[in-house]
Every structure is written in structure tokens, then in C-alpha cells.
Amino acid sequence: MTDLSPYQDPEVIQRVLHQARTVAIVGLSSNVLRASNFVGFYAARHGYRVIPVNPREEEVLGERSYPSLSDIPEPVDLVDVFRAPDAVPGIAREAVAVGARALWLQFGVISPEGVEIATAGGLDVVMDRCFKIEHARYIGRMHVLGFDTGVISARREAH
Amino acid sequence: MSDDYQPDHEFGFHTRAVHAGARPEPTTGARAVPIYQTSSYVFEDPESAAAYFNLQEYGNTYSRIMNPTVAALEERLANLEGGIGAVAFASGLAAQSSALFTMLVPGDHMVASAALYGGTVTQLKHLARKLSVDLTFVDPDVPADWARAVRDETRLLFAETIGNPGGNVLDIEAVAAIAHDAAVPLLVDNTFATPYLCRPMEWGADIVVHSVTKFIGGHGTSIGGAVVDSGEFDWSNGKFAIVADPSPAYHGLAFHETFGSYGYLMKLRAETLRDLGGAMSPLNAFLFMQGLETLPLRMERHVSNAMTVAQWLSERDDVAGVRHPGLPDSPYAPLTAKYLPKGAGAVFCFDLDRGREAGQDFIRGVRLFSHLANVGDAKSLIIHPASTTHRQLGDDELAAAGIGPGTIRLSIGIEDPQDLIWDLEQGFARMHGNGS
Numbered sequence: 001m002t003d004l005s006p007y008q009d010p011e012v013i014q015r016v017l018h019q020a021r022t023v024a025i026v027g028l029s030s031n032v033l034r035a036s037n038f039v040g041f042y043a044a045r046h047g048y049r050v051i052p053v054n055p056r057e058e059e060v061l062g063e064r065s066y067p068s069l070s071d072i073p074e075p076v077d078l079v080d081v082f083r084a085p086d087a088v089p090g091i092a093r094e095a096v097a098v099g100a101r102a103l104w105l106q107f108g109v110i111s112p113e114g115v116e117i118a119t120a121g122g123l124d125v126v127m128d129r130c131f132k133i134e135h136a137r138y139i140g141r142m143h144v145l146g147f148d149t150g151v152i153s154a155r156r157e158a159h
Numbered sequence: 160m161s162d163d164y165q166p167d168h169e170f171g172f173h174t175r176a177v178h179a180g181a182r183p184e185p186t187t188g189a190r191a192v193p194i195y196q197t198s199s200y201v202f203e204d205p206e207s208a209a210a211y212f213n214l215q216e217y218g219n220t221y222s223r224i225m226n227p228t229v230a231a232l233e234e235r236l237a238n239l240e241g242g243i244g245a246v247a248f249a250s251g252l253a254a255q256s257s258a259l260f261t262m263l264v265p266g267d268h269m270v271a272s273a274a275l276y277g278g279t280v281t282q283l284k285h286l287a288r289k290l291s292v293d294l295t296f297v298d299p300d301v302p303a304d305w306a307r308a309v310r311d312e313t314r315l316l317f318a319e320t321i322g323n324p325g326g327n328v329l330d331i332e333a334v335a336a337i338a339h340d341a342a343v344p345l346l347v348d349n350t351f352a353t354p355y356l357c358r359p360m361e362w363g364a365d366i367v368v369h370s371v372t373k374f375i376g377g378h379g380t381s382i383g384g385a386v387v388d389s390g391e392f393d394w395s396n397g398k399f400a401i402v403a404d405p406s407p408a409y410h411g412l413a414f415h416e417t418f419g420s421y422g423y424l425m426k427l428r429a430e431t432l433r434d435l436g437g438a439m440s441p442l443n444a445f446l447f448m449q450g451l452e453t454l455p456l457r458m459e460r461h462v463s464n465a466m467t468v469a470q471w472l473s474e475r476d477d478v479a480g481v482r483h484p485g486l487p488d489s490p491y492a493p494l495t496a497k498y499l500p501k502g503a504g505a506v507f508c509f510d511l512d513r514g515r516e517a518g519q520d521f522i523r524g525v526r527l528f529s530h531l532a533n534v535g536d537a538k539s540l541i542i543h544p545a546s547t548t549h550r551q552l553g554d555d556e557l558a559a560a561g562i563g564p565g566t567i568r569l570s571i572g573i574e575d576p577q578d579l580i581w582d583l584e585q586g587f588a589r590m591h592g593n594g595s
Contacts, residue, residue, distance in 0.1 A: 014164040032213075033405070035417045041215050107419045130419065138165060141217040143180065145225055145428060146233030147244035147421065152170050154190075156183045 002112050007105075007127035013134050016102045016124050020078035021049060023131075024069055024100070026091055027082035028052040030060045035106070036082040037061070039132045043080075046135060051076065069094040080104045080131050088114030096121030104131055172239065172355065177452050180234030194445045195227045214412070214429060224433050228441040232448050236375070236385050239354040239451070240367050243390035244424045246432060247383060247444060251350065251370025252282055253437030254384030258346060258368055259315070261423065261431045264401050265291035268312040272299035272329070273559040274322035277549040279348065280556065283317070296559070300490075302333040309341045314398065316343065320359055320498070321351040323534075324508045324544055324568045325561030326482040328494040335363025344392045350374070350535070351504045355458045362498065365392040366423075373535025374505075376450040377457050381443040386427060390420035402426060408434070457537065457573055462502025464579065465571040471580050472509050477587060482561070483507040505572075506534045508544070511565035517590050518543045518565045524589025527574070527582035534570035539579055542568050 023043055028036045028050075040061050044050045051072055052065035059065055066072050069079060069091065079095040081088060081104065088111035095103050095118060102124040105111065110128055118125050126134075136142035137149045170178070181192045200219040202208035210216035219225055229247050237245040248254035263269070271283055273296035280296075287294040297304040299318050309316075316338045318329045331347065338345040344365035349357065353374045359367050369375060371383040394402040394415040402423055405411040408430050415422035432438060462485070469483035484491035485503035495503045511517050521543075522530050528541035532548050542548060544562050557563075571579065 010165060010167045018163075033412055033417065035419070038215055038417060041210070045210065045216060133421070136217055143234050144217050144219055144227060144230050145244070145425075146230045146237065146246055147424070148179070148234050148237040148242065150238065151165050151182065152175065152178045153165070153182055154178070156188050157185045 002110060004110070004128050007115060007125050008129055012124050013126055013129065014138050016078060016104065016126060017135050017139060020102060022051065022074065022076050023048045023078045023080055024051045024053050024072060024076045025080045025082065026053040026069065028054050028057070028060050028065070030057050039080070039082075039106070039130065042132045042135070046140065069098050072098065076100045078102045078104060080106065081109050082106050083109065085109055085111040085114075089117055092117035092121070095123060102126070104129070106130055173455050175238050176235070176454050179238035180231040181448065192228055192231045192445060192448055194441050196441050197226075198222050214425065222441065223436055223438045224428060226438075226441050226444070229439050229444040232439075232444040232451070233385065235448065235451055236354075236369070236371070237387050240349070240387045241354075241358050241360050241389070242367065242387035243420060245385050245387040246424060246428050247371070247385045247439040248432070249384070249437040249439055250382045251368070251372060251384035252278060254370075254386045255279065255348070255368050256282060256286060257427060257431045257435055257437060258366060258386045259286060260290075260435065261427045262344075262399060262402055263290055263292050263314060266312060267314040268293040268295070268310060270295050270297060270305060270308040270313055270316050272318040272322065272327070273297060274299050274325045274327045274561055275319055276323040276348070277544070277551060281551055299327050299329055302330060302337060305334050306337045309337065313341055314343050315346055317346045319348040319351065320357050321484065321504050321506070322561075323351060323506065324566070326484045326489070326491065326503075326507050327561075328484045328491040328498060328503070330494055331359050331362035331364055331498060338365070339363065342396045342398055351506055352499060353454060353458055355455050356462070356501050356504060357498050360389040360391075365389050371447050372533070374458060374461065375454065376447045377453065377535065377537050378446065378450055379533060379536040379538065381446045383439050383443050383447055388424045392423070394423055406430065458502070460573040461505035461571060464573065464576045465505035465507065466502070467576040468569065468571055468579055468583070469507060472583070475587070477512050477590070479510040479512040479565070481507065481509040506568065506570045508562075508566050508568045510563055511567065511590065513565055513590075515545065515564040518567055519546070520590045521567060521586040524586040525582050526585065527578060528569070536570065537573050539572035539574060540570040544568050
């Protein structure tokens with residue numbers, strides 16, 4: 001069993017959340033009931049530029065969908081993956097090639113090979129975590145529904 | 160590391176009891192959690208409103224479903240139990256029935272400890288009849304009995320960390336293993352232990368329910384309950400279509416697939432709490448948070464007082480038995496050492512060496528112990544279960560729950576222990592016919 005903890009480091013997660021501007025979501029579905037759609041909708045709502053990567057979609061959340069990462073005609077900061085684990089090594093190679101700064105693998109997308117490729121390419125890697133949940137934990141409002149954020153702080157946040 | 164980032168530091172239990180869920184309020188800087196005494200919330204714009212109702216965004220809509228004061232309590236409870244989240248309810252029984260309602264459909268079967276709080280026994284029997292669900296009670300002390308009771312239709316196992324009022328200590332690890340072999344969750348009522356004394360999820364329990372009315376509040380001012388989820392149970396294992404499949408009650412949303420480990424809690428809140436409506440009030444949530452701040456301090460005093468009183472009782476000739484699981488001769492001593500190393504709670508029974516009338520005389524004799532139907536107050540409490548909390552149960556059920564005609568239940572508070580012993584001496588004097 002892979003030790004996931006190096007890829008669930010709160011400091012890395014927060015760095016990725018704060019530094020990313022453009023997020024390519026691989027496997028983003030236009031079906032509004034799919035988890036990928038929830039995450040894409042949420043990311044766009046919170047100011048990220050979301051670029052769908054899905055050969056089976058024309059357009060998702062009002063954005064043109066590209067068949068692969070290499071087809072995107074602009075820089076990508078973060079690659080967020082909703083695909084089966086065996087697709088990850090190829091996606092990781094493309095993420096390195098397009099100059100992304102981070103690779104994020106959603107719940108259940110566990111690929112030691114993909115992690116190795118991305119890490120060797122100098123990318124931050126987050127694995128078996130949800131982008132939406134982690135954003136809501138550290139920056140957003142997950143606590144309003146009684147979820148534990150784990151955040152302990154007596155500092156007053158900017159309003 | 161940026162100064163704005165949350166550091167990767169493991170805070171201790173006492174720190175979390177005071178801080179978890181309660182960051183300073185950003186608009187005013189209020190340090191205490193404000194009491195958001197509001198039924199509803201103004202939306203920023205139509206898009207935000209739609210996103211909240213679609214559960215695409217975390218936001219407030221209506222206080223039957225969520226409220227910021229209640230959410231602060233929920234987060235703190237979840238944090239202290241080691242769960243991923245919690246949903247608070249108007250009472251412990253509302254929490255419990257909602258937890259079950261969310262996962263059961265007609266034809267299912269549940270297995271429960273026979274040594275439960277009388278109100279829970281009554282609820283399970285009623286719920287079973289009205290939901291057309293089968294129910295089997297088992298001796299909680301015998302893991303093989305749990306295993307034997309499980310069948311194809313079984314969907315959950317239910318027990319208490321410390322049984323009420325028998326003082327049975329659950330072998331959580333063993334019963335959780337039986338539940339997981341059957342691919343069903345173990346639900347544990349952790350009211351008597353509180354997360355300070357035992358965290359059942361660390362031993363394999365999937366869902367913990369609480370009456371927060373008791374030690375969590377500690378003040379006896381408010382009624383409330385909560386459901387905490389570990390997030391570990393796989394609701395998509397084929398046995399829980401009601402949780403995993405697209406829900407007609409939420410425009411086809413598949414809660415477990417969409418929200419992953421948060422799916423059960425989302426469904427519990429967005430469907431069950433929405434539809435059954437047993438919401439906790441913001442004022443009560445505020446009062447429970449005041450209680451939680453001192454939970455570790457109070458529990459240390461509760462358990463030490465309870466041990467002092469239990470030992471004193473166990474040395475008396477007119478006491479037939481003291482059922483405190485922390486006593487060295489308790490049959491539960493090994494389980495207590497494993498699951499409750501900080502103390503075996505502060506609610507226990509003892510048996511007078513005579514019958515029902517003696518029990519009532521005893522209660523007439525005390526003046527510091529409050530005669531009432533509650534436990535977990537900072538004040539010491541006393542009751543005679545056979546004529547009060549458990550009177551709805553038949554003789555066989557009473558015996559199964561470990562209650563006799565002379566059984567007295569104590570909930571030991573945080574007073575000076577010598578005063579509690581002084582008061583109990585008056586009860587014994589009255590029972591022997593020479594009390595005032």
C-alpha cells in the first residue's frame with residue numbers, strides 16, 4: 001500500500017490552492033450530478049480559470065473542452081485529475097511537458113507511477129484528496145455544514 | 160511557509176475542546192461564538208442561492224438545515240471524536256432516529272445491544288415497526304452473539320460504549336470487526352464516555368451518536384443530540400442503495416459518489432434533517448459549546464468522584480453489588496483498561512440488598528443528590544430505574560437490561576466527594592428506618 005501522507009501535506013495543499021490560477025480538470029463532465037462538475041463549478045465560482053480536458057465533451061461550464069492537456073493553447077498552473085489510475089502516468093507526462101506547477105489526483109485516483117513522473121518533473125503533487133474540499137477547508141466555508149476543517153486559530157481573518 | 164497558512168501541528172484535546180470550530184467571527188471580531196438567532200439567510204445573488212440549494216457551494220439557507228452557531232458546535236464535536244463532520248439535532252433521540260432513518264429501508268434488519276438506555280430500546284422497537292425493519296437484541300458482552308444475529312438483510316449494529324444502566328463496556332474492536340465482516344456499519348452511542356474518555360472511531364466504529372444533553376453540556380440546561388461520522392464506511396458496497404444511488408428526494412443526486420466520504424453526512428443533513436426537521440436551536444448550541452470548553456476538566460473530576468463513591472459503596476454490607484466498570488472486581492475490568500483508561504464514566508448502578516420499597520426509601524433520604532431522570536449533570540443525580548426511566552419495559556426486558564427492583568442509578572457530579580458520601584449515608588439511614 002502506497003504511503004499517501006507525503007502527498008496530503010497541508011503545507012503543499014495550501015501552497016497549490018493559493019498559487020494556482022488556471023486549473024485544467026481532466027475528466028470534467030458536463031453532467032451536473034457528477035463530482036467533477038461539482039468541483040469545476042466550485043473552482044470557477046472561487047475565481048480559478050477552469051479549462052475542461054475531456055475528448056467526449058465540446059464545452060463544460062461555458063468553457064471549451066480540449067481532448068488533451070497538450071491541446072490547451074495557454075499556460076496551466078494546476079492539473080486536477082478525475083480519471084482511472086491507469087491514465088495518470090500519461091497525464092503526468094503531459095503535465096510536465098506543458099509546464100504545470102502541480103498535479104492533483106482526486107479521491108481514489110492513486111498512481112505511484114504518475115506521482116514519480118510528476119515529482120521528477122518538479123511538480124507539487126496532491127493525491128487522494130478533493131480540490132473542492134481542501135479549498136473549502138482552508139479558504140472556503142466547509143465549516144458552515146458542520147464538517148471538521150481541523151483549523152485551529154485565534155487570528156481574525158480578513159473580512 | 161506563508162504566515163497565512165495553517166501549520167501542520169497536532170493540537171491536544173484540551174486545546175481543541177476550547178478552540179475547534181470557533182475561529183474569531185470575521186465581521187466583528189467577536190471572540191465568543193455568536194448566537195446566530197435567525198431562521199434564514201439573505202443570498203448574495205440568485206446564482207449563489209442556486210449553488211447553495213444544489214449543494215455545489217457551502218452556504219446557509221435555512222436554520223432547520225444549518226446555522227452558524229450550531230455548525231461551530233458540530234465542528235468541535237466532530238474534531239473531538241475524530242470524525243470528519245457532525246450534524247446536531249434537537250435531542251439525542253432525534254439524532255439517533257435520523258442516523259438510522261438515513262440508512263434503512265423496509266425489509267432491512269438491525270442488531271442492537273439488549274443493554275441500552277430504555278428510551279433507545281423503545282425507539283428502536285417503534286422505528287422497526289414503522290419502517291418495517293427487523294430488529295434483534297443481543298447480549299452485548301458476547302461477540303459471538305452479535306455474529307450469530309447477523310443475516311443477509313442486516314444493515315447495522317448498534318451499541319453503547321458504556322451500557323445504561325448495566326455498565327457493560329463494549330468490546331468495540333471485536334463488534335466493529337463483526338460489522339465490517341458483514342459490510343455494515345457499527346453505530347455507537349458514546350454519551351456516557353464522551354470523546355474525552357473514549358473515541359469509538361479509533362477502535363473501528365463508523366458512526367457515533369450523542370445525547371449532548373449529558374456530559375457534553377454538563378449544565379443540564381438544554382436538550383440536544385449529534386451524529387458524528389468517521390467517513391470510513393463504504394456506502395457504495397452494494398448494500399446501501401438508499402445512500403449510494405441517485406436520490407429522487409434530491410433531484411437525482413448520488414450522495415456517496417458525489418461527496419465521497421462526506422456523502423452520508425450530506426444526505427443526513429440535506430435530506431433527513433430537512434425532511435424530519437429535528438434541528439437544534441442556536442441558543443442551545445451556544446450553551447453546549449460553553450459546556451464543551453470544560454469537558455476534559457469536568458470529566459476528570461466526574462470519574463474520580465465516581466470511583467470514590469463506588470469504592471465506598473462496594474464496602475458496605477447492605478449493598479448487594481456495585482456495577483461500576485472501573486472497580487477491580489468488575490467483569491468489565493479488562494475492557495475498561497483497554498477502552499477507558501482515563502476512567503469508566505460517572506454513571507453507575509448499585510443494588511440494595513432488598514426490594515422496591517427500600518429503593519424508594521433510599522431516594523427519600525438523600526438531599527444533595529437530585530431525584531430526576533437525567534445523567535451527566537455537574538450536579539449529582541439519583542434515580543430508581545424500575546419505577547421511572549425503564550418502566551415501559553417488561554420484566555424480561557428489565558432483566559436483560561440488568562435492572563432489579565432494588566437497583567439505584569447514580570450520576571456522580573463534580574461536588575466534593577465527602578459531601579456525596581455524607582448524603583448517601585442519609586439514604587441508607589432512611590432505608591434502615593432511622594433517617595430524618
